[in-house]
Amino acid sequence: MKAWLKVFKDGLSIENPLTVLMIGLCATLAVSTQVQGSVFMGIAVIFVLVMSNALIAMFRKLIPNEVRIPIFIVIIASFVTVVDLFMKAFFPPIYAVLGIWIPLIVVNCIILGRAEGFAYHNTVWLSVADGLGMGLGYTTVLVGLAFIRELFGSGKVDLFGATILRMPGAYEPPTILMLFPGAFIIFGFIIAFTRWLNQRSATRKGA
Amino acid sequence: MSVLSHYMLLFIGAALINNILLTRFIALCSFFGISNNMNTAIGMSAAVVFVMMMASTTTWLVWKFLLVPLNVGEFLYIPAFILVIAALVQFVEMYLRKYSPVLYRAMGIYLPLITTNCAVLAAATEVAKPGFFKMAMTYNYTLGEALIYTLGVAVGYGFALIAFTALRERLDIAPVPKVLKGTPISFISAGLLSLAYVGFAGWFGL
Numbered sequence: 001m002k003a004w005l006k007v008f009k010d011g012l013s014i015e016n017p018l019t020v021l022m023i024g025l026c027a028t029l030a031v032s033t034q035v036q037g038s039v040f041m042g043i044a045v046i047f048v049l050v051m052s053n054a055l056i057a058m059f060r061k062l063i064p065n066e067v068r069i070p071i072f073i074v075i076i077a078s079f080v081t082v083v084d085l086f087m088k089a090f091f092p093p094i095y096a097v098l099g100i101w102i103p104l105i106v107v108n109c110i111i112l113g114r115a116e117g118f119a120y121h122n123t124v125w126l127s128v129a130d131g132l133g134m135g136l137g138y139t140t141v142l143v144g145l146a147f148i149r150e151l152f153g154s155g156k157v158d159l160f161g162a163t164i165l166r167m168p169g170a171y172e173p174p175t176i177l178m179l180f181p182g183a184f185i186i187f188g189f190i191i192a193f194t195r196w197l198n199q200r201s202a203t204r205k206g207a
Numbered sequence: 208m209s210v211l212s213h214y215m216l217l218f219i220g221a222a223l224i225n226n227i228l229l230t231r232f233i234a235l236c237s238f239f240g241i242s243n244n245m246n247t248a249i250g251m252s253a254a255v256v257f258v259m260m261m262a263s264t265t266t267w268l269v270w271k272f273l274l275v276p277l278n279v280g281e282f283l284y285i286p287a288f289i290l291v292i293a294a295l296v297q298f299v300e301m302y303l304r305k306y307s308p309v310l311y312r313a314m315g316i317y318l319p320l321i322t323t324n325c326a327v328l329a330a331a332t333e334v335a336k337p338g339f340f341k342m343a344m345t346y347n348y349t350l351g352e353a354l355i356y357t358l359g360v361a362v363g364y365g366f367a368l369i370a371f372t373a374l375r376e377r378l379d380i381a382p383v384p385k386v387l388k389g390t391p392i393s394f395i396s397a398g399l400l401s402l403a404y405v406g407f408a409g410w411f412g413l
Binding site: 027030074078081104106109179182184187193 | 229230231232233234235236240261281282283284285286289290292294324325328329333337386387390391392393394395397398399401402404405
């Protein structure tokens with residue numbers, strides 16, 4: 001398998017930032033009340049991750065080891081500012097939902113973690129592949145969690161102004177799923193499920 | 208309302224009702240990362256109280272006397288605040304190592320981690336930049352209010368972290384189904400703990 005394809009796939013599955021590495025949890029649990037907001041959050045994270053990974057990989061030979069963290073943070077903060085102003089200008093309703101989580105992408109551990117752990121030691125193309133894989137892995141789990149919460153917590157799923165899925169009429173949505181305890185509990189079960197899947201595929205490969 | 212009760216409400220609102228960990232999901236990485244040992248949890252909480260107070264004071268001053276007069280606040284606040292916090296943490300670490308080895312031993316290892324602790328950036332931006340926490344709320348904190356609010360946030364963080372650590376230590380010896388062992392059961396019990404915080408909502412009309 002080509003190296004960049006493997007890097008891309010690892011981000012989606014066995015090195016998934018949310019369910020396996022358990023980083024970047026804060027924003028995930030907070031914005032996952034709506035599918036639509038989660039999609040935009042995912043796009044914002046993919047953009048910042050890919051751009052900062054690419055830029056850091058490009059300059060990795062020039063960045064001195066002692067001051068690398070402040071340099072990474074400045075690079076990341078610039079791209080986050082781009083996203084912040086862009087969303088505020090063109091998607092104000094979505095910006096109002098996501099609120100403080102867009103500026104807080106700066107301190108999202110996924111991005112600094114990948115800059116430090118991957119982009120600083122790899123070529124530009126590999127880093128872009130890693131950013132895309134990690135970003136998509138993040139977005140998949142985030143949108144999945146939001147889908148479960150919105151479907152069972154409010155009885156229907158809205159996306160771009162249209163209702164795409166609705167529960168039967170007699171269904172009474174438990175509001176607890178939309179509140180914060182619901183996020184913790186559902187995410188706990190999602191981790192348990194992915195762990196069970198990984199264990200099962202590992203034992204099958206062994207047999 | 209008297210001044211004292213105004214400050215009390217600000218403190219309680221920040222510490223319990225809008226608890227930064229369990230009702231606003233900020234700084235969850237550290238919440239799950241370090242809550243498996245009581246000593247670590249206490250050390251981290253102390254370091255967070257210390258750094259957060261200093262960070263909020265600095266960002267409040269930077270916003271008021273640097274970003275607003277230069278009219279660059281709206282698009283430079285993210286890099287400015289995160290750099291201020293990163294530099295501050297670095298200085299605190301160097302100062303403690305040189306002048307207070309006892310304190311450094313107690314919380315030195317947590318200091319670098321705090322730079323990427325979203326709670327510090329969130330609280331520091333909230334008190335400095337009006338209208339950050341809720342879009343509609345463009346409330347200017349005075350420096351005194353900013354400090355009380357930040358203290359509330361930090362104490363609420365420490366309290367929730369220590370409570371959860373105590374809970375997790377018990378979970379280690381409890382009979383839990385095999386697939387749920389470890390992280391999944393921690394998340395589910397964090398959910399139950401945050402259920403308790405739902406009960407605080409609406410107290411004192413906050």
